Amino acid sequence: MKDKIRKADEKTIDYIGDNLLEITIEELKELLK
Known part of the structure; x- marks a missing residue:
């Protein structure tokens, strides 16, 4: 479960x-216009 949360956070x-x-x-x- 923690791995899923970690991957979701990275995304x-x-x-x-x-x-x-x-x-x-x-x-x-x-700004450059």
Whole structure:
């Protein structure tokens, strides 16, 4: 059970990290216009 939770947490962290990266890139593009 703990392994399942750990894997889910890793996926969640990866997902949040990817989204934060995308948001940051979009914001930088807006600033560079």
